[in-house]
Amino acid sequence: MCFSLFFFFKTSSPLKPPSQMAGQKAEAKKSTNSNNVPLFSSKVTDLDVKLDNEIVYEFGGPLGVVGMMLGFPSLMYYFWICLEHHQGKLIVPAVWSVEGIKSFFWNDIYAAVIDGARPTVYAAKIYMGYIVFSFILASIMPGPVVNGLPIPSLKGKRLPYLCNGLAAWYFTLPFSAFLHVTGIFRLTDIIDNFGHIMTIAIMWGFTLTTLVFIASHIQGTNHRMSGNLFYDFFMGASLNPRVGVVDLKMWAEIRVPWPILFYISVSCALKQYETRGYITAPAAFMVLAHFLYVNACQKGEECIPTSWDMFYEKDGFMLVFWNMAGVPFTYCYASIYLMKFEETTGIAITHSLPYTVGLFVALVSAYYIFDTGNSQKNRFRMEQNGSYIARNAFPQLPYGHIKNPNYIKTAHGNLLLTDGWWGVVRKPHYTADLVMALSWGLITGFGSFLPYFYVCFFLVVLTHRVSRDMERCAKKYGKDWDRYCERVPYIFVPYVF
Ligand code: NDP
Numbered sequence: 001m002c003f004s005l006f007f008f009f010k011t012s013s014p015l016k017p018p019s020q021m022a023g024q025k026a027e028a029k030k031s032t033n034s035n036n037v038p039l040f041s042s043k044v045t046d047l048d049v050k051l052d053n054e055i056v057y058e059f060g061g062p063l064g065v066v067g068m069m070l071g072f073p074s075l076m077y078y079f080w081i082c083l084e085h086h087q088g089k090l091i092v093p094a095v096w097s098v099e100g101i102k103s104f105f106w107n108d109i110y111a112a113v114i115d116g117a118r119p120t121v122y123a124a125k126i127y128m129g130y131i132v133f134s135f136i137l138a139s140i141m142p143g144p145v146v147n148g149l150p151i152p153s154l155k156g157k158r159l160p161y162l163c164n165g166l167a168a169w170y171f172t173l174p175f176s177a178f179l180h181v182t183g184i185f186r187l188t189d190i191i192d193n194f195g196h197i198m199t200i201a202i203m204w205g206f207t208l209t210t211l212v213f214i215a216s217h218i219q220g221t222n223h224r225m226s227g228n229l230f231y232d233f234f235m236g237a238s239l240n241p242r243v244g245v246v247d248l249k250m251w252a253e254i255r256v257p258w259p260i261l262f263y264i265s266v267s268c269a270l271k272q273y274e275t276r277g278y279i280t281a282p283a284a285f286m287v288l289a290h291f292l293y294v295n296a297c298q299k300g301e302e303c304i305p306t307s308w309d310m311f312y313e314k315d316g317f318m319l320v321f322w323n324m325a326g327v328p329f330t331y332c333y334a335s336i337y338l339m340k341f342e343e344t345t346g347i348a349i350t351h352s353l354p355y356t357v358g359l360f361v362a363l364v365s366a367y368y369i370f371d372t373g374n375s376q377k378n379r380f381r382m383e384q385n386g387s388y389i390a391r392n393a394f395p396q397l398p399y400g401h402i403k404n405p406n407y408i409k410t411a412h413g414n415l416l417l418t419d420g421w422w423g424v425v426r427k428p429h430y431t432a433d434l435v436m437a438l439s440w441g442l443i444t445g446f447g448s449f450l451p452y453f454y455v456c457f458f459l460v461v462l463t464h465r466v467s468r469d470m471e472r473c474a475k476k477y478g479k480d481w482d483r484y485c486e487r488v489p490y491i492f493v494p495y496v497f
């Protein structure tokens with residue numbers, strides 16, 4: 001893993017042959033703005049409209065999505081029981097008979113859920129309290145307003161997004177510390193009520209999806225509907241649902257899952273400190289890992305309005321449920337495993353110094369590529385969109401903004417960046433994200449699969465996302481996309497894949 005990161009750093013510039021660079025610079029000469037990135041002023045094309053309206057059954061169509069809507073919550077309960085009661089071991093019926101399976105479901109699953117994950121008023125106060133709190137902050141905190149991409153279904157209109165995530169995050173951090181220290185709300189209550197809170201989150205995921213779905217029908221904002229109720233519920237009806245100044249999709253993606261994930265890890269670390277008097281390196285690692293992720297989302301929020309999720313994905317179960325419940329309550333398994341293992345065995349999971357340091361280095365290095373990779377492309381797109389703003393949110397890393405970038409100009413009008421990490425592979429931010437995800441598992445050792453669930457799941461998600469995205473881009477950019485793929489031939493790792 002460290003080798004591949006090293007490789008990444010070493011190959012960024014040798015991969016650009018001088019002849020290619022000359023060609024790219026020649027294209028760049030046509031540039032118009034101060035950073036040599038032309039503003040993309042053309043209106044939405046007929047092809048944009050066609051692609052935006054195209055209905056393709058994904059995820060196995062209606063049957064597949066029904067399976068997912070039932071399967072996700074069931075899996076979340078199953079994994080939680082394995083972590084809570086079985087030190088992360090994946091349990092199965094003791095006897096494979098009808099009686100054995102019945103007993104497994106009643107005694108091991110149902111009883112555990114009723115005991116530790118039934119909805120409680122206190123859990124609802126914690127979870128819904130945070131939801132309301134974050135929504136209020138999203139409505140009132142100051143921040144720059146950034147325009148999204150032209151929306152084909154709105155005749156090329158560009159929606160404004162209030163990007164106040166950073167102010168909300170900087171308010172939330174000291175406020176939560178205040179609540180904890182004063183005892184008004186002990187952050188350890190999160191992990192003490194984990195199962196109950198997860199159930200409230202699952203219920204809220206379904207409720208919010210339903211509310212947005214119904215509102216879209218009432219307001220007549222349905223878009224790209226397949227006509228199949230289950231499929232449309234899963235994919236969503238409305239493209240850009242809003243309540244006041246709050247864009248529900250952006251709020252759900254940025255403000256809810258990652259801060260909750262971070263606070264779950266903080267809660268585990270604090271619990272360890274309160275019961276044992278120390279915080280182990282792996283527990284601190286998880287707090288750092290989740291801090292970096294949530295902080296990256298807030299500090300780069302102004303880059304989100306030009307992302308695919310904002311201009312293409314609808315606000316259905318897939319986005320809503322996953323952000324409200326799936327991300328925070330499944331991506332946290334490493335933190336919970338570390339805590340539960342110590343709680344049940346009395347032994348804290350720790351590793352040798354080189355292994356631990358190696359993982360910290362891998363995490364921070366991967367974060368660096370993730371952060372700068374996302375900002376390189378997003379800032380480039382914002383420049384093209386005319387919505388670029390310089391912000392000094394901590395940490396601003398070197399190489400996050402490419403001056404006079406190389407790119408391919410497409411017949412469509414859009415530009416494809418072929419510089420920085422984007423000259424090395426086509427999805428540098430995915431590779432870095434996956435390395436971080438892997439490190440979250442590795443820091444727990446090899447005692448359970450569950451801390452690795454995230455990286456496995458994420459690999460499937462990103463592979464699927466890549467294939468969807470490439471298919472769409474190939475249709476959108478035609479020969480220019482082939483040209484781009486020739487210039488940047490590898491997707492994830494140079495010379496490998
Ligand atoms: P991308 O950032 O890959 O965006 C894809 C779009 O970017 C394409 O459709 C295309 O849009 C444009 N694009 C692709 N290549 C180029 C290029 N070379 N130059 C300019 N534009 C280009 O997608 P995501 O939104 O999936 O990922 C954003 C981040 O979010 C990633 O770091 C990812 O890892 C992370 N993520 C995390 C998840 C999690 O659960 N932890 C889940 C999903 C994402 P156009 O058609 O407009 O040209």
